[in-house]
Amino acid sequence: MKIRDIFENKRPVLSFEVFPPKREAGFESVRKTVQELSKLPVDYMSVTYGAGGSTSKTTVEVAEEIQKSGVPALAHLTCISSTKNEVQTQVEKLKECGVENILALRGDYPNIEGFVPPNEYRYASELIEDIKKTGDFCVGAACYPECHPDCDNLANDIEHLKIKQDCGADFLVTQMFFDNEAFYNFRNKAVQKGVTIPITTGIMPLTNAGQIEKMCILSGGASMPAKFTRMIGKYQDSPEALKQAGIAYAVDQIIDLLSNDVRGVHIYTMNKPDVAEKIVGVINYLF
Ligand SMILES: Cc1cc2nc3c(=O)[nH]c(=O)nc-3n(C[C@H](O)[C@H](O)[C@H](O)COP(=O)(O)OP(=O)(O)OC[C@H]3O[C@@H](n4cnc5c(N)ncnc54)[C@H](O)[C@@H]3O)c2cc1C
Numbered sequence: 001m002k003i004r005d006i007f008e009n010k011r012p013v014l015s016f017e018v019f020p021p022k023r024e025a026g027f028e029s030v031r032k033t034v035q036e037l038s039k040l041p042v043d044y045m046s047v048t049y050g051a052g053g054s055t056s057k058t059t060v061e062v063a064e065e066i067q068k069s070g071v072p073a074l075a076h077l078t079c080i081s082s083t084k085n086e087v088q089t090q091v092e093k094l095k096e097c098g099v100e101n102i103l104a105l106r107g108d109y110p111n112i113e114g115f116v117p118p119n120e121y122r123y124a125s126e127l128i129e130d131i132k133k134t135g136d137f138c139v140g141a142a143c144y145p146e147c148h149p150d151c152d153n154l155a156n157d158i159e160h161l162k163i164k165q166d167c168g169a170d171f172l173v174t175q176m177f178f179d180n181e182a183f184y185n186f187r188n189k190a191v192q193k194g195v196t197i198p199i200t201t202g203i204m205p206l207t208n209a210g211q212i213e214k215m216c217i218l219s220g221g222a223s224m225p226a227k228f229t230r231m232i233g234k235y236q237d238s239p240e241a242l243k244q245a246g247i248a249y250a251v252d253q254i255i256d257l258l259s260n261d262v263r264g265v266h267i268y269t270m271n272k273p274d275v276a277e278k279i280v281g282v283i284n285y286l287f
Pocket residue numbers: 047048049050051052076077078104105106107108122123124125142143148149150151156157160163164173174175176202
C-alpha cells in the first residue's frame with residue numbers, strides 16, 4: 001500500500017521507525033521487534049539506511065519483514081555516497097520485495113578515511129526525481145523544523161524543501177524535535193511557501209541517559225525546552241524514573257500535536273517495542 005493513500009484516507013496517521021541490525025547476527029532480534037510493533041495499531045513502519053549504504057542488504061531484508069507482518073514498509077535510501085547504478089539496484093531490490101514506499105534522503109558522507117564520493121548526487125531532490133521516474137513508488141522526504149545544520153537559515157531551507165515537493169515528494173517526515181512551538185512555526189512558514197503535502201512529526205521518546213548524547217547528535221541540535229532539560233537533570237541517575245518520565249514527555253508532546261491537527265506522528269522507536277506499546281497504550285483512541 002502506498003503511504004500517500006494512507007494520508008488521504010486517515011487522519012492522524014501513526015508510524016514507527018526501526019533500524020536494521022549492525023551485524024547479521026542481530027537480525028533475529030530486529031525481526032522480533034518488527035513482529036511486536038506490528039501488533040500495535042500502526043499505519044506504516046520505516047527502516048533506516050546506514051551511512052554510505054552500509055546496511056543496503058539488511059534494510060531490504062527488514063523492509064521485507066515489515067511487509068510480511070502486514071504493515072506497509074517505508075525503506076529509507078540515501079544518495080550522496082552512491083552512484084546512480086547503485087541507487088537503481090537498491091530500488092529494484094525493494095520493488096522485488098513488494099516495497100512501495102521510499103524515504104529519499106541525501107545522507108551524509110560516511111566517516112571512513114580515504115572515502116572518495118562519486119559525486120553523482122548532490123541533493124535529495126535529485127534522488128526523488130530519479131525514483132519518481134520509475135513510476136512505481138510513493139516517495140517521502142525529510143524536513144527540519146529547526147533548519148538543517150548545513151543551511152544558513154530556515155527560510156532558505158524551506159525553499160529547498162519546496163523543491164523536494166516540486167520534484168515529486170508525496171509526504172514529509174520531520175527530524176525529531178522536543179519543542180512543539182518550533183514545529184508550529186516551521187509548519188506555518190512551510191505552508192506560506194506553498195508546501196502542501198502532509199507533514200508527519202518525528203517524536204523520539206527519551207528512555208535512558210545514554211541516549212541523550214546520541215539524541216543531540218542525531219537531531220542536529222534540536223532545541224530542548226527548559227521543561228525537558230529539567231526532567232533529564234532530575235531523573236538521569238534513576239533509569240526507571242527517567243524512562244517513565246521520557247515516555248510521559250513524549251505522550252504529552254503527541255497529545256499537543258494531535259490537538260493542533262498534525263497529519264501524523266512518527267515514533268523513533270529505537271527498536272524498543274515496549275516503549276512504543278506504552279505510548280500507544282495511553283493514547284490509542286487519539287489515532
Ligand atoms: C526523518 C529522517 C530520516 C532520516 N533517515 C536517515 C537514514 O536512514 N540514513 C541516513 O544516513 N540519514 C538519515 N537521515 C539524516 C539525513 O540523511 C541528513 O539529515 C542529511 O544531512 C540531509 O538529508 P536530506 O535528505 O534532508 O538532504 P537535502 O534535502 O538534500 O538537504 C540537505 C541540505 O542541502 C540543502 N539543499 C537542498 N537542496 C538544495 C538546493 N537545490 N540548493 C542549495 N541547497 C540545497 C538543504 O537546505 C540542506 O541544508 C534522516 C533524517 C530525517 C529527518
